[in-house]
Amino acid sequence: MFNVRKLAWVGFAFMLTGTALVAVMIILNEASVLYTFYPPLAAHPFFYVGLVLLVLGIWACCFGVFINYSHWRKAHRGQPTPLLAFFAMGVFVLWFFASIGITIEVLTLIPWSMGLVETTNVMVGRTLFWWFGHSLVNIWYLVAASVWYVVVPKLIGGRHFNEKLIKLVVILLVILNIPGGFHHQIVDPGISLSIKYLHVFMSLAIAVPSLMTAFAMFAVFERAGRRLGGKGLLGWLKKLPWGDVRFLAPMIAMIAFIPGGAGGIVNTSNQLNQVIHNTLWVVGHFHVTVGMSVVMTFFGICYWLVPYLAKRRLTAKMNRLGVIQTIIWTVGMVLMAGSQHAAGLLGDPRRTSFTTYGDHSTALSWIPYEYVMGMGAVLLLIGVLIQVYAVFHMMFFAPKGETEFPVAEAEDGAAPAPMWTERWGLWIVLLLMVVAMAYVVPIMDFILNAPPGSPPIKTW
Amino acid sequence: MEQARTEPIRQTSKKALGINQKDAKVSLSYLTVAFVSLLIGGILGLLQGLERSGLLELPTGVNGTWHFITRCFFHYFYDWLSVCCSFAFFRGPVV
Numbered sequence: 001m002f003n004v005r006k007l008a009w010v011g012f013a014f015m016l017t018g019t020a021l022v023a024v025m026i027i028l029n030e031a032s033v034l035y036t037f038y039p040p041l042a043a044h045p046f047f048y049v050g051l052v053l054l055v056l057g058i059w060a061c062c063f064g065v066f067i068n069y070s071h072w073r074k075a076h077r078g079q080p081t082p083l084l085a086f087f088a089m090g091v092f093v094l095w096f097f098a099s100i101g102i103t104i105e106v107l108t109l110i111p112w113s114m115g116l117v118e119t120t121n122v123m124v125g126r127t128l129f130w131w132f133g134h135s136l137v138n139i140w141y142l143v144a145a146s147v148w149y150v151v152v153p154k155l156i157g158g159r160h161f162n163e164k165l166i167k168l169v170v171i172l173l174v175i176l177n178i179p180g181g182f183h184h185q186i187v188d189p190g191i192s193l194s195i196k197y198l199h200v201f202m203s204l205a206i207a208v209p210s211l212m213t214a215f216a217m218f219a220v221f222e223r224a225g226r227r228l229g230g231k232g233l234l235g236w237l238k239k240l241p242w243g244d245v246r247f248l249a250p251m252i253a254m255i256a257f258i259p260g261g262a263g264g265i266v267n268t269s270n271q272l273n274q275v276i277h278n279t280l281w282v283v284g285h286f287h288v289t290v291g292m293s294v295v296m297t298f299f300g301i302c303y304w305l306v307p308y309l310a311k312r313r314l315t316a317k318m319n320r321l322g323v324i325q326t327i328i329w330t331v332g333m334v335l336m337a338g339s340q341h342a343a344g345l346l347g348d349p350r351r352t353s354f355t356t357y358g359d360h361s362t363a364l365s366w367i368p369y370e371y372v373m374g375m376g377a378v379l380l381l382i383g384v385l386i387q388v389y390a391v392f393h394m395m396f397f398a399p400k401g402e403t404e405f406p407v408a409e410a411e412d413g414a415a416p417a418p419m420w421t422e423r424w425g426l427w428i429v430l431l432l433m434v435v436a437m438a439y440v441v442p443i444m445d446f447i448l449n450a451p452p453g454s455p456p457i458k459t460w
Numbered sequence: 461m462e463q464a465r466t467e468p469i470r471q472t473s474k475k476a477l478g479i480n481q482k483d484a485k486v487s488l489s490y491l492t493v494a495f496v497s498l499l500i501g502g503i504l505g506l507l508q509g510l511e512r513s514g515l516l517e518l519p520t521g522v523n524g525t526w527h528f529i530t531r532c533f534f535h536y537f538y539d540w541l542s543v544c545c546s547f548a549f550f551r552g553p554v555v
Contacts, residue, residue, distance in 0.1 A: 008486045008547055015543075016493065019536055026529050035531050054539075061543055065550050088550035091542065136539075143542045146549060290538070298541050305548060306491065309484040354512065377509060384502035391495045395488065405479065405552055 007064030011057040018053030021046055032460050034351065036133065037109075039125040042456030045113045048106045055099045055106075062096045065089065073422075080416045083166060084407060087146030089424065090170040094139050097431060098178055101131025112456060119453025123190050123446040130181035131439065137290060138177045138206070142170070144297035147250055148217055151301075153408035155247045156240055158224030160408040161216040167421040169216075172209040175431045179438030180206050183268045187277050190451075195442050196270060202438055203268040210261050217254060245322030246314075246406075249300030252330050256292035263288060263341070278351065280369075281344025287337035291380075296329065299387055304403060306394040313401035318390060325386040332379030335372050343369035483551045490544035494537050501533030 024046075025031040031043035069081075069089055081089065105128035112120045149169075153160045160166065182199035185191065225236025241247045263285040266272045276282060303322050307314050344350075348366040357363040410416070479487075508530055510516035 004551065005482055005486055011543070012486070012489055012493075015540070019493070019497075023529070023532065026532060035535075058539075058543065061547065065547070068550070084549040084552060088546040091546040092550075140538050140542050143545050143549075146545075294538065298538075298545070301545060302491075305487075305545070309479075309488050309491075309548065311484075374509065374513075377505065381502050381506055381509075384498055388495050388499045388502075391491070395492075407552075 004064035004068040007060045007067075011060035011064070013057070014053045014060060015057030018050045018055075018057060021050030021053065025050065029460075032458065036126075036129055038129065039109060039112070039120045039122050040454035040457045042109075042113050042458055045110055048110045048113060051106050052103070052110075055103050058095050058099060062092045065092045069424075078419070080163070080419065081422060082407075083150045083160065083163065084146060086167055086421075087142065087150070087170055090174045091139055091142050091146075093424065093428065093431075094135055094142065094174050094177060097428070097435070098132050098135035098139065101128040101178075101181075102133075104128055105132075115456075119455055121446060121450050122454050123188070123450075124443060126185060126188065127182075127439070127443060127446065130184045131178055131435075132181070134181035134184060135177045137286070137294075138173065138180070140290065140294045142173055144250070144253065144294050145169070145173075145213060147297055147301055148213065148254055150408055151304075151406050152217075152247060152250050153220050153224065154406040155244065156221065156224045157228060158220050158408065159411045159414075161220050162414065163410060163417040164415075164421065165212060165216060167417045169209040169212050171421065171427050172212075173206070175427055175434055176202070176205045176209070178431070178435050179203065180268075182438060182442075183273070186268075186270060186273045190446065191442055192445075199438065200268060200270050202434070204265065207261065207265060210257070214254075214258070214261075243319075243323065245319050245326055246300055246303045248323060249303075249326045250297045252326065253293045253296035253300070256288050256296070256333075260285065260289035260293055276344055278349055279344035280340040280348045280350050283350050284337040284340030284344060287333060287340060291337065292330070292333050296326065299326070299329070302387070302391050302394070304406060306391055307398055307401075307403040308405050310395045310398070311400060311402070312394060312398040313403055314394065315398060318394060318398065321386065321390055325383055325390065328379050328386070329383035332376045332383055334376070336376030336380060339369040339372035339376065343373075479548060479552045483548070487544050487548040487551075490540050490547065494540035494544060497533045497536035497540060501530050501537065504530040504533060 022031070025044050026047070028044075031037075031047040033041040033043045033047070037043060037047075065088065069085075072081075072085075080086075105125050108117075108120060109125065111117045149166050150160055179199060179202040182196075183203040186196055186199070221240060222230075222236050225239040228236075228239040230236030230239040240251070242251075263281075266276060267282065267285060299322075303314055303319070306312075343366045346365055346369075347362060348369070354370075355363070356367075507516065507518065511518045
C-alpha cells in the first residue's frame with residue numbers, strides 16, 4: 001500500500017506547500033519572528049501551519065525509508081546494509097527524532113498565536129527549538145559525511161576506510177546528536193549550572209565521531225596517494241585529483257571542517273561561550289561549518305548526481321566551470337567567515353541591524369570587517385549564480401549519456417562490519433535514553449517552576 | 461578466500477548503479493526546489509545588499525524582514541537537498 005516512492009511524493013507535496021506558506025507569511029510581514037521564531041515573538045498561525053506541513057513532509061519520507069529498509073532487511077537476512085544506505089538510515093532516523101521537539105513546540109504555538117491560549121512558556125519553547133535546531137545542522141553534516149566516506153575514496157581511485165568504524169561513526173552521530181542543542185542556551189537563565197555542565201559534556205561528545213572522521217579520511221587520502229606513486233611525507237597530496245571538481249569541492253569542505261570543528265568547541269565551552277555569545281563570531285562559525293563543509297560537499301555531489309539522475313554526462317568544460325565556482329566560493333566564504341569571526345571577537349553583535357551606536361569607537365572598529373564581509377558576499381552571490389547555472393545545465397542541456405554513481409569498495413580482504421551495527425532498534429533506544437538524560441530534568445523544571453507565561457508579541 | 465569475503469561488497473557497489481528512473485524523478489524534483497530556493501535566496505541577498513549600500517529602496521512594508529527571507533531560502537536549500545541526497549543514496553543500494 002505504502003511504498004517509499006509514493007511517500008516521497010507525498011512528502012514533496014507537503015514540504016512544497018509548507019515552504020510556500022512560510023515564505024508567503026514572511027513576505028506579508030506576518031512572521032517577523034526571526035529565524036529561530038522564539039516565543040514570545042509571535043507569527044500568523046499560518047506560519048506555524050506551514051512549519052507543521054514541512055515536518056509532515058519530512059516524516060512521510062522517513063516512514064517510506066523505514067518501511068523500505070524493513071522489507072530489505074527481511075529479504076537480505078545476514079547481509080550488512082550497504083554503506084550509503086546505512087548513512088541515509090542514520091539521516092532519516094535523526095530527522096524523525098530531532099523534529100519531534102519542534103513539532104511539540106509548534107503545536108503549542110498554534111493555539112497561542114490564534115489567541116485560544118493566553119500565554120506560552122518561553123523557556124520550554126526555546127529548549128524544544130534547539131532540540132531540533134542543532135540536530136538539523138548535523139543532519140546536513142551527516143549527508144556530507146556519507147559522501148566523504150563512501151564517494152570521495154572512489155573518485156580518488158582509493159578504497160573506503162574500515163566499514164566497522166564508518167558505521168560506528170554514523171551510530172555515534174545519531175545517538176549523541178540531539179542534546180548538543182542545549183549549548184545554544186548556555187547563557188539562558190533558569191537552567192542550573194550542573195545541567196549546563198552536563199550539556200557541555202554531551203555537546204563535546206560529538207567531537208569524538210568528528211575526530212574519527214578526520215583521521216579516517218586523511219588515512220584514505222594518504223593510502224590512495226601512495227598507491228598512485230606519491231613519495232615522502234606529503235608527496236601523496238600531489239597525486240590527488242585536484243582538477244576534478246567532484247573531489248575538489250568536498251575536499252575543501254573537509255579541510256574547512258577543521259577550523260569549523262575547533263570553533264564549535266569554543267562555542268560549546270561554557271567560559272569561552274561567554275566571550276562570543278550572540279556576536280558575529282557565531283555567524284562566522286556557521287558560515288564555515290554549513291557554508292563550507294556542508295554546502296561545498298553538496299555542490300560537489302551535484303557534479304555527478306545531477307548528470308547521473310538526468311542521464312547526462314559531466315563535460316570537461318563543466319568540470320572547469322565547477323573548479324572556478326569552487327575557488328570563488330572558497331575565497332568568498334573565507335573573507336565572509338574570517339571577518340565575521342574577527343568582528344565577533346571585537347564584540348560586533350549578531351541579529352542586529354547596522355548601527356554605529358552613536359559613533360562609539362568600538363562600534364566604528366567593526367566597520368572595516370563589515371566591508372570585507374560585503375566583498376565576500378559579492379563573491380558568494382557570483383558562486384550561487386554559477387552553481388545554479390551548472391545544475392540546470394547538467395539537468396537539461398548537458399550531452400546525453402551515462403554517468404557513474406561513484407561508490408567506493410572496501411580494501412581487499414577487509415571484513416564487513418559486524419551485524420551488531422545493524423541493530424537500529426537498540427540505537428534508537430540509546431538515542432531516547434540520551435535525550436531523556438538531557439531534557440527530562442530541565443523541561444520538568446521549566447514546567448513545574450514556570451514563571452508567568454508570555455502573551456504573543458509582535459515587534460514590527 | 462579473500463575474493464569470497466569481498467564479493468558481497470562488490471555486489472553492493474554494482475547495485476548502487478541501479479537507481480531507477482522513477483526514483484531519479486523524485487530526487488530531481490527535490491533537487492530542483494533546492495536550487496530554485498538557493499537562487500531566490502541569492503537574489504534576495506543581492507537586493508538586501510543594494511538596499512544597505514543605499515543603491516536601492518525596498519518597499520517599507522517588507523523592509524525589516526528581508527534578511528529573514530534570505531536566510532529562509534538558504535535554509536530551504538539545505539533541507540531539500542539533504543532529503544534529495546539521502547533518498548537517492550538510500551534507493552541506490554536498497555532497491
